Amino acid sequence: MPFLSEALARIRPSPTVAITAEAAALKAAGRDIIGLSAGEPDFPTPPNVRAAAIRAGMEGRTRSTAPAGTPELRAAIAAKFARENGLDYAPAEVMVSTGGKQVLFNALMATLDPGDEVIVPAPYWVSYPDMVRLAGGTPVILPAGLESGFRITPHALAAAITPRTKWLIFNSPSNPTGAGYGRDALRALTEVLMAHPQVWVLSDDIYEHIAYPPFRFCTPAEVEPGLRERTLTVNGVSKAYAMTGWRIGYAGGPRRLIDAMTTIQSQSTTNACSISQWAALEALTGDQGYIAEARAAFLRRRDLVVGLLDAIPGIDCPVPEGAFYVYPSIRGLIGKRTADGRIIARDADFAAALLEATGVATVFGAAFGVSPNFRVSYAASDATLTEACHRIEAFCRTLT
Numbered sequence: 001m002p003f004l005s006e007a008l009a010r011i012r013p014s015p016t017v018a019i020t021a022e023a024a025a026l027k028a029a030g031r032d033i034i035g036l037s038a039g040e041p042d043f044p045t046p047p048n049v050r051a052a053a054i055r056a057g058m059e060g061r062t063r064s065t066a067p068a069g070t071p072e073l074r075a076a077i078a079a080k081f082a083r084e085n086g087l088d089y090a091p092a093e094v095m096v097s098t099g100g101k102q103v104l105f106n107a108l109m110a111t112l113d114p115g116d117e118v119i120v121p122a123p124y125w126v127s128y129p130d131m132v133r134l135a136g137g138t139p140v141i142l143p144a145g146l147e148s149g150f151r152i153t154p155h156a157l158a159a160a161i162t163p164r165t166k167w168l169i170f171n172s173p174s175n176p177t178g179a180g181y182g183r184d185a186l187r188a189l190t191e192v193l194m195a196h197p198q199v200w201v202l203s204d205d206i207y208e209h210i211a212y213p214p215f216r217f218c219t220p221a222e223v224e225p226g227l228r229e230r231t232l233t234v235n236g237v238s239k240a241y242a243m244t245g246w247r248i249g250y251a252g253g254p255r256r257l258i259d260a261m262t263t264i265q266s267q268s269t270t271n272a273c274s275i276s277q278w279a280a281l282e283a284l285t286g287d288q289g290y291i292a293e294a295r296a297a298f299l300r301r302r303d304l305v306v307g308l309l310d311a312i313p314g315i316d317c318p319v320p321e322g323a324f325y326v327y328p329s330i331r332g333l334i335g336k337r338t339a340d341g342r343i344i345a346r347d348a349d350f351a352a353a354l355l356e357a358t359g360v361a362t363v364f365g366a367a368f369g370v371s372p373n374f375r376v377s378y379a380a381s382d383a384t385l386t387e388a389c390h391r392i393e394a395f396c397r398t399l400t
Protein backbone atom coordinates (compact mmCIF):
# COMPACT_ATOMS: atom_id res chain seq x y z
CA MET A 1 0.00 0.00 0.00
CA PRO A 2 1.60 3.34 -1.03
CA PHE A 3 2.10 5.82 1.79
CA LEU A 4 1.32 8.96 -0.22
CA SER A 5 -2.20 9.43 -1.53
CA GLU A 6 -3.48 9.26 -5.09
CA ALA A 7 -4.85 12.78 -4.57
CA LEU A 8 -1.32 14.07 -3.98
CA ALA A 9 -0.12 12.43 -7.18
CA ARG A 10 -2.69 14.46 -9.13
CA ILE A 11 -1.14 17.82 -8.19
CA ARG A 12 2.21 19.64 -8.23
CA PRO A 13 3.65 22.28 -5.90
CA SER A 14 2.66 25.83 -6.89
CA PRO A 15 5.23 26.95 -9.53
CA THR A 16 4.93 30.60 -8.49
CA VAL A 17 5.67 29.74 -4.87
CA ALA A 18 8.61 27.54 -5.98
CA ILE A 19 10.15 30.24 -8.21
CA THR A 20 9.72 32.89 -5.52
CA ALA A 21 11.44 30.58 -3.02
CA GLU A 22 14.28 29.92 -5.48
CA ALA A 23 14.78 33.66 -6.03
CA ALA A 24 14.80 34.25 -2.26
CA ALA A 25 17.42 31.49 -1.82
CA LEU A 26 19.64 33.01 -4.54
CA LYS A 27 19.32 36.41 -2.87
CA ALA A 28 20.22 34.93 0.52
CA ALA A 29 23.29 33.39 -1.15
CA GLY A 30 24.43 36.86 -2.17
CA ARG A 31 23.18 37.10 -5.78
CA ASP A 32 21.79 40.41 -7.05
CA ILE A 33 18.17 39.30 -7.55
CA ILE A 34 15.11 41.31 -8.58
CA GLY A 35 12.07 39.22 -7.66
CA LEU A 36 9.09 39.90 -9.90
CA SER A 37 7.48 36.49 -9.48
CA ALA A 38 5.31 36.90 -6.39
CA GLY A 39 1.66 37.92 -6.50
CA GLU A 40 1.51 40.37 -3.65
CA PRO A 41 1.32 44.14 -3.32
CA ASP A 42 4.62 45.62 -2.13
CA PHE A 43 2.86 48.25 0.04
CA PRO A 44 2.46 47.87 3.80
CA THR A 45 -1.02 47.10 5.14
CA PRO A 46 -2.75 50.45 5.90
CA PRO A 47 -1.98 51.70 9.43
CA ASN A 48 -5.63 51.80 10.56
CA VAL A 49 -5.89 48.07 9.76
CA ARG A 50 -2.72 47.22 11.66
CA ALA A 51 -3.94 49.29 14.62
CA ALA A 52 -7.25 47.39 14.61
CA ALA A 53 -5.34 44.12 14.86
CA ILE A 54 -3.30 45.37 17.80
CA ARG A 55 -6.51 46.53 19.50
CA ALA A 56 -8.16 43.16 18.91
CA GLY A 57 -5.19 41.40 20.44
CA MET A 58 -5.13 43.68 23.48
CA GLU A 59 -8.88 43.32 23.94
CA GLY A 60 -8.43 39.56 24.08
CA ARG A 61 -10.23 38.65 20.86
CA THR A 62 -8.10 35.57 20.77
CA ARG A 63 -10.53 32.67 20.83
CA SER A 64 -12.08 30.63 18.03
CA THR A 65 -14.82 32.35 16.11
CA ALA A 66 -17.83 30.79 14.43
CA PRO A 67 -16.52 28.69 11.51
CA ALA A 68 -18.10 31.01 8.92
CA GLY A 69 -16.59 34.10 10.57
CA THR A 70 -17.51 36.69 13.20
CA PRO A 71 -21.04 38.13 12.88
CA GLU A 72 -19.47 41.61 12.61
CA LEU A 73 -17.26 40.69 9.65
CA ARG A 74 -20.00 38.74 7.85
CA ALA A 75 -22.32 41.74 8.17
CA ALA A 76 -19.57 44.05 6.85
CA ILE A 77 -18.98 41.74 3.88
CA ALA A 78 -22.71 41.65 3.08
CA ALA A 79 -22.68 45.47 3.23
CA LYS A 80 -19.61 45.57 0.95
CA PHE A 81 -21.32 43.37 -1.65
CA ALA A 82 -24.39 45.64 -1.57
CA ARG A 83 -22.38 48.89 -1.68
CA GLU A 84 -19.76 48.02 -4.28
CA ASN A 85 -21.33 45.29 -6.38
CA GLY A 86 -25.09 45.81 -6.12
CA LEU A 87 -25.34 42.24 -4.75
CA ASP A 88 -27.86 41.42 -2.09
CA TYR A 89 -26.41 38.74 0.23
CA ALA A 90 -27.67 38.20 3.77
CA PRO A 91 -24.87 37.68 6.35
CA ALA A 92 -25.91 34.00 6.44
CA GLU A 93 -25.05 33.83 2.72
CA VAL A 94 -21.49 34.97 3.41
CA MET A 95 -18.49 33.09 4.80
CA VAL A 96 -14.93 33.99 5.76
CA SER A 97 -11.93 31.72 5.15
CA THR A 98 -8.16 31.66 5.45
CA GLY A 99 -7.62 33.55 2.21
CA GLY A 100 -9.48 33.47 -1.07
CA LYS A 101 -7.51 30.30 -1.64
CA GLN A 102 -9.36 28.45 1.10
CA VAL A 103 -12.70 29.79 -0.13
CA LEU A 104 -12.03 28.16 -3.50
CA PHE A 105 -10.83 24.99 -1.87
CA ASN A 106 -13.94 24.76 0.33
CA ALA A 107 -16.23 25.34 -2.65
CA LEU A 108 -14.59 22.68 -4.82
CA MET A 109 -14.32 20.15 -1.98
CA ALA A 110 -17.98 20.70 -1.14
CA THR A 111 -19.27 20.18 -4.68
CA LEU A 112 -17.02 17.99 -6.84
CA ASP A 113 -17.31 14.26 -7.41
CA PRO A 114 -15.16 12.14 -9.74
CA GLY A 115 -16.10 12.90 -13.34
CA ASP A 116 -17.37 16.41 -12.60
CA GLU A 117 -15.87 18.93 -14.98
CA VAL A 118 -14.74 22.46 -14.17
CA ILE A 119 -14.07 24.88 -17.03
CA VAL A 120 -10.87 26.80 -16.37
CA PRO A 121 -10.04 29.52 -18.92
CA ALA A 122 -6.30 29.72 -19.67
CA PRO A 123 -4.08 31.53 -18.90
CA TYR A 124 -5.25 30.57 -15.41
CA TRP A 125 -4.11 31.23 -11.88
CA VAL A 126 -1.84 28.24 -11.17
CA SER A 127 -3.95 26.91 -8.30
CA TYR A 128 -7.27 26.45 -10.14
CA PRO A 129 -6.58 23.22 -12.06
CA ASP A 130 -4.75 21.58 -9.17
CA MET A 131 -7.45 22.47 -6.66
CA VAL A 132 -10.02 20.93 -8.99
CA ARG A 133 -7.90 17.77 -9.27
CA LEU A 134 -7.34 17.59 -5.53
CA ALA A 135 -11.11 17.74 -5.00
CA GLY A 136 -11.52 14.84 -7.43
CA GLY A 137 -12.85 16.81 -10.41
CA THR A 138 -11.54 17.22 -13.93
CA PRO A 139 -10.30 20.62 -15.10
CA VAL A 140 -11.34 21.41 -18.67
CA ILE A 141 -8.85 23.99 -19.89
CA LEU A 142 -10.27 26.58 -22.28
CA PRO A 143 -7.37 28.48 -23.89
CA ALA A 144 -7.68 32.18 -24.70
CA GLY A 145 -4.50 33.61 -26.19
CA LEU A 146 -3.18 37.01 -27.14
CA GLU A 147 -5.41 37.13 -30.27
CA SER A 148 -8.58 37.28 -28.16
CA GLY A 149 -7.07 39.62 -25.56
CA PHE A 150 -6.79 36.59 -23.23
CA ARG A 151 -10.61 36.50 -23.00
CA ILE A 152 -12.71 33.44 -23.79
CA THR A 153 -15.43 33.89 -26.38
CA PRO A 154 -19.09 32.96 -25.84
CA HIS A 155 -18.78 30.45 -28.68
CA ALA A 156 -15.78 28.70 -27.08
CA LEU A 157 -17.53 28.65 -23.71
CA ALA A 158 -20.65 27.08 -25.20
CA ALA A 159 -18.53 24.45 -26.95
CA ALA A 160 -16.72 23.52 -23.71
CA ILE A 161 -19.90 22.90 -21.68
CA THR A 162 -20.99 19.27 -21.31
CA PRO A 163 -23.66 17.61 -19.14
CA ARG A 164 -20.85 16.99 -16.58
CA THR A 165 -19.84 20.66 -16.31
CA LYS A 166 -20.36 21.77 -12.73
CA TRP A 167 -18.45 25.06 -12.58
CA LEU A 168 -16.95 27.78 -14.71
CA ILE A 169 -14.11 29.51 -12.90
CA PHE A 170 -14.15 33.16 -13.91
CA ASN A 171 -11.37 35.59 -12.97
CA SER A 172 -11.45 39.25 -14.01
CA PRO A 173 -9.12 41.10 -13.83
CA SER A 174 -7.02 38.01 -14.29
CA ASN A 175 -3.90 36.60 -12.76
CA PRO A 176 -1.62 36.18 -14.80
CA THR A 177 -2.70 38.44 -17.70
CA GLY A 178 -4.45 41.38 -16.03
CA ALA A 179 -7.15 41.04 -18.72
CA GLY A 180 -10.60 42.15 -17.63
CA TYR A 181 -14.08 41.51 -19.02
CA GLY A 182 -16.15 44.68 -19.44
CA ARG A 183 -19.90 44.55 -18.97
CA ASP A 184 -20.71 43.70 -22.60
CA ALA A 185 -18.10 40.95 -22.83
CA LEU A 186 -19.31 39.48 -19.54
CA ARG A 187 -22.96 39.70 -20.58
CA ALA A 188 -22.16 37.69 -23.72
CA LEU A 189 -20.82 34.93 -21.43
CA THR A 190 -23.70 35.09 -18.96
CA GLU A 191 -26.12 34.64 -21.86
CA VAL A 192 -24.44 31.33 -22.63
CA LEU A 193 -24.55 30.33 -18.96
CA MET A 194 -28.26 31.12 -18.70
CA ALA A 195 -28.86 28.42 -21.30
CA HIS A 196 -27.05 25.79 -19.16
CA PRO A 197 -28.71 25.62 -15.74
CA GLN A 198 -26.40 22.86 -14.44
CA VAL A 199 -23.33 25.13 -14.61
CA TRP A 200 -22.37 27.14 -11.53
CA VAL A 201 -20.12 30.18 -11.70
CA LEU A 202 -17.19 30.67 -9.37
CA SER A 203 -16.23 34.30 -9.84
CA ASP A 204 -12.83 35.11 -8.37
CA ASP A 205 -13.01 38.89 -7.91
CA ILE A 206 -9.83 39.22 -5.86
CA TYR A 207 -8.39 41.95 -8.17
CA GLU A 208 -11.63 43.98 -8.20
CA HIS A 209 -10.04 47.14 -6.86
CA ILE A 210 -6.95 47.02 -9.05
CA ALA A 211 -8.78 47.98 -12.25
CA TYR A 212 -7.77 50.87 -14.48
CA PRO A 213 -10.19 53.29 -16.17
CA PRO A 214 -11.73 53.23 -18.70
CA PHE A 215 -12.12 49.56 -17.72
CA ARG A 216 -14.80 49.12 -15.07
CA PHE A 217 -14.97 46.04 -12.93
CA CYS A 218 -18.20 44.00 -12.93
CA THR A 219 -19.10 40.56 -11.61
CA PRO A 220 -21.38 37.87 -13.09
CA ALA A 221 -24.22 37.86 -10.51
CA GLU A 222 -24.43 41.65 -10.84
CA VAL A 223 -24.49 41.62 -14.65
CA GLU A 224 -27.02 38.76 -14.78
CA PRO A 225 -29.10 38.53 -11.58
CA GLY A 226 -30.60 35.35 -13.01
CA LEU A 227 -27.29 33.65 -12.17
CA ARG A 228 -27.30 34.67 -8.51
CA GLU A 229 -28.63 31.32 -7.26
CA ARG A 230 -25.75 29.47 -8.91
CA THR A 231 -22.89 31.90 -8.46
CA LEU A 232 -20.24 32.00 -5.76
CA THR A 233 -18.79 35.51 -5.62
CA VAL A 234 -15.28 35.22 -4.15
CA ASN A 235 -13.17 38.09 -2.90
CA GLY A 236 -10.69 38.93 -0.16
CA VAL A 237 -8.55 41.58 1.46
CA SER A 238 -5.13 40.28 0.28
CA LYS A 239 -4.81 42.33 -2.89
CA ALA A 240 -7.26 45.15 -2.17
CA TYR A 241 -5.66 46.20 1.14
CA ALA A 242 -2.13 44.73 0.88
CA MET A 243 -2.99 41.99 3.38
CA THR A 244 -1.60 38.80 1.80
CA GLY A 245 -0.09 37.57 5.05
CA TRP A 246 -3.25 38.07 7.11
CA ARG A 247 -5.05 35.32 5.19
CA ILE A 248 -8.62 36.57 4.94
CA GLY A 249 -10.84 35.74 1.97
CA TYR A 250 -14.60 35.61 1.74
CA ALA A 251 -17.51 34.67 -0.48
CA GLY A 252 -21.18 35.32 -1.00
CA GLY A 253 -23.45 32.66 -2.44
CA PRO A 254 -26.63 30.66 -2.00
CA ARG A 255 -27.15 29.50 1.57
CA ARG A 256 -26.90 25.77 0.84
CA LEU A 257 -23.49 26.21 -0.78
CA ILE A 258 -22.21 28.51 1.99
CA ASP A 259 -23.41 26.01 4.62
CA ALA A 260 -21.67 23.14 2.79
CA MET A 261 -18.43 25.10 2.53
CA THR A 262 -18.67 25.97 6.22
CA THR A 263 -18.95 22.27 7.04
CA ILE A 264 -15.73 21.58 5.10
CA GLN A 265 -14.01 24.45 6.88
CA SER A 266 -15.23 23.33 10.30
CA GLN A 267 -13.36 20.06 9.72
CA SER A 268 -10.17 21.67 8.42
CA THR A 269 -9.09 25.08 9.78
CA THR A 270 -12.20 25.69 11.99
CA ASN A 271 -12.14 29.44 11.37
CA ALA A 272 -9.93 32.13 9.89
CA CYS A 273 -7.55 33.79 12.39
CA SER A 274 -9.60 35.85 14.86
CA ILE A 275 -7.19 38.82 14.93
CA SER A 276 -7.09 38.90 11.12
CA GLN A 277 -10.88 38.94 11.01
CA TRP A 278 -10.94 42.10 13.18
CA ALA A 279 -8.29 43.64 10.93
CA ALA A 280 -10.36 42.75 7.84
CA LEU A 281 -13.41 44.36 9.44
CA GLU A 282 -11.47 47.62 9.73
CA ALA A 283 -10.21 47.24 6.13
CA LEU A 284 -13.78 46.92 4.81
CA THR A 285 -15.45 49.52 7.02
CA GLY A 286 -12.67 52.05 7.78
CA ASP A 287 -10.98 54.66 5.62
CA GLN A 288 -10.81 53.48 1.98
CA GLY A 289 -8.09 55.93 0.90
CA TYR A 290 -5.48 53.18 0.39
CA ILE A 291 -7.39 51.66 -2.54
CA ALA A 292 -7.18 54.74 -4.79
CA GLU A 293 -3.56 55.42 -3.81
CA ALA A 294 -2.48 51.87 -4.61
CA ARG A 295 -4.44 51.84 -7.86
CA ALA A 296 -2.74 55.07 -9.01
CA ALA A 297 0.70 53.64 -8.21
CA PHE A 298 -0.05 50.36 -9.99
CA LEU A 299 -1.39 52.21 -13.05
CA ARG A 300 1.81 54.27 -13.29
CA ARG A 301 3.90 51.11 -13.00
CA ARG A 302 1.79 49.27 -15.56
CA ASP A 303 2.44 52.00 -18.12
CA LEU A 304 6.14 52.05 -17.25
CA VAL A 305 6.57 48.29 -17.61
CA VAL A 306 4.40 47.88 -20.72
CA GLY A 307 6.30 50.73 -22.40
CA LEU A 308 9.73 49.30 -21.61
CA LEU A 309 8.93 45.64 -22.38
CA ASP A 310 6.92 46.23 -25.54
CA ALA A 311 9.84 48.17 -27.01
CA ILE A 312 12.12 45.10 -26.79
CA PRO A 313 12.48 43.30 -30.15
CA GLY A 314 10.87 39.84 -29.89
CA ILE A 315 8.55 40.79 -27.02
CA ASP A 316 4.91 41.73 -27.48
CA CYS A 317 3.39 43.16 -24.31
CA PRO A 318 -0.36 43.82 -24.31
CA VAL A 319 -1.83 46.48 -22.01
CA PRO A 320 -3.77 44.87 -19.14
CA GLU A 321 -7.01 46.25 -17.71
CA GLY A 322 -6.18 45.44 -14.09
CA ALA A 323 -4.28 43.43 -11.46
CA PHE A 324 -0.50 44.00 -11.20
CA TYR A 325 0.84 41.64 -13.84
CA VAL A 326 1.84 41.79 -17.48
CA TYR A 327 1.95 38.65 -19.57
CA PRO A 328 4.10 39.41 -22.63
CA SER A 329 4.49 37.03 -25.52
CA ILE A 330 8.06 35.98 -26.37
CA ARG A 331 7.12 34.26 -29.62
CA GLY A 332 9.78 36.37 -31.37
CA LEU A 333 12.52 34.93 -29.16
CA ILE A 334 11.72 31.23 -29.40
CA GLY A 335 14.47 29.30 -31.22
CA LYS A 336 17.18 31.83 -30.40
CA ARG A 337 20.39 31.02 -28.49
CA THR A 338 21.79 32.48 -25.30
CA ALA A 339 25.34 33.81 -25.17
CA ASP A 340 26.46 30.48 -23.65
CA GLY A 341 24.84 28.51 -26.46
CA ARG A 342 21.58 27.29 -24.92
CA ILE A 343 18.50 27.25 -27.11
CA ILE A 344 15.37 29.06 -25.96
CA ALA A 345 12.96 26.32 -27.03
CA ARG A 346 10.19 27.09 -24.50
CA ASP A 347 9.19 29.89 -22.20
CA ALA A 348 10.58 27.91 -19.23
CA ASP A 349 14.03 28.09 -20.90
CA PHE A 350 13.63 31.85 -21.28
CA ALA A 351 12.68 32.47 -17.63
CA ALA A 352 15.47 30.18 -16.35
CA ALA A 353 18.15 31.76 -18.56
CA LEU A 354 16.90 35.25 -17.68
CA LEU A 355 17.16 34.51 -13.96
CA GLU A 356 20.60 33.03 -14.33
CA ALA A 357 22.02 35.77 -16.54
CA THR A 358 20.40 38.85 -15.00
CA GLY A 359 18.95 37.90 -11.61
CA VAL A 360 15.42 38.91 -12.70
CA ALA A 361 12.89 36.35 -11.43
CA THR A 362 9.68 36.02 -13.46
CA VAL A 363 7.32 33.09 -14.05
CA PHE A 364 7.24 31.15 -17.34
CA GLY A 365 3.93 31.03 -19.22
CA ALA A 366 3.53 27.24 -19.29
CA ALA A 367 2.80 27.43 -15.53
CA PHE A 368 -0.37 29.34 -16.44
CA GLY A 369 -1.35 27.23 -19.44
CA VAL A 370 -0.57 29.57 -22.36
CA SER A 371 2.84 29.80 -24.04
CA PRO A 372 5.26 31.21 -25.04
CA ASN A 373 4.87 34.00 -22.49
CA PHE A 374 6.18 35.07 -19.14
CA ARG A 375 4.52 36.81 -16.22
CA VAL A 376 6.02 39.89 -14.63
CA SER A 377 4.54 41.19 -11.39
CA TYR A 378 4.92 44.96 -11.26
CA ALA A 379 4.26 45.16 -7.53
CA ALA A 380 7.68 46.75 -7.03
CA SER A 381 9.11 50.28 -6.97
CA ASP A 382 9.44 52.27 -10.20
CA ALA A 383 13.24 52.21 -9.86
CA THR A 384 13.29 48.42 -9.38
CA LEU A 385 10.98 47.90 -12.36
CA THR A 386 13.04 50.18 -14.57
CA GLU A 387 16.22 48.33 -13.65
CA ALA A 388 14.54 44.94 -14.21
CA CYS A 389 13.22 45.92 -17.64
CA HIS A 390 16.65 47.23 -18.66
CA ARG A 391 18.19 43.92 -17.60
CA ILE A 392 15.53 42.02 -19.58
CA GLU A 393 16.25 44.18 -22.63
CA ALA A 394 20.00 43.68 -22.33
CA PHE A 395 19.45 39.92 -22.00
CA CYS A 396 17.18 39.75 -25.05
CA ARG A 397 19.76 41.65 -27.12
CA THR A 398 22.35 38.95 -26.33
CA LEU A 399 20.09 36.27 -27.88
CA THR A 400 21.04 35.32 -31.42
Ligand SMILES: Cc1ncc(COP(=O)(O)O)c(C=O)c1O
Pocket residue numbers: 039098099100101102125171174175204206236237238244247248249
Ligand atom coordinates in the same frame (compact mmCIF):
# COMPACT_ATOMS: atom_id res chain seq x y z
C1 LIG B 1 -6.50 34.93 -8.98
C2 LIG B 1 -6.25 34.72 -7.54
N1 LIG B 1 -7.22 34.22 -6.78
C3 LIG B 1 -7.05 34.00 -5.46
C4 LIG B 1 -5.84 34.26 -4.86
C5 LIG B 1 -5.72 33.93 -3.39
O1 LIG B 1 -5.45 35.00 -2.60
P1 LIG B 1 -5.56 34.87 -1.01
O2 LIG B 1 -5.62 33.43 -0.67
O3 LIG B 1 -4.35 35.55 -0.50
O4 LIG B 1 -6.84 35.58 -0.64
C6 LIG B 1 -4.78 34.76 -5.62
C7 LIG B 1 -3.45 34.97 -5.00
O5 LIG B 1 -2.43 35.09 -5.65
C8 LIG B 1 -4.99 35.01 -6.99
O6 LIG B 1 -4.03 35.53 -7.76
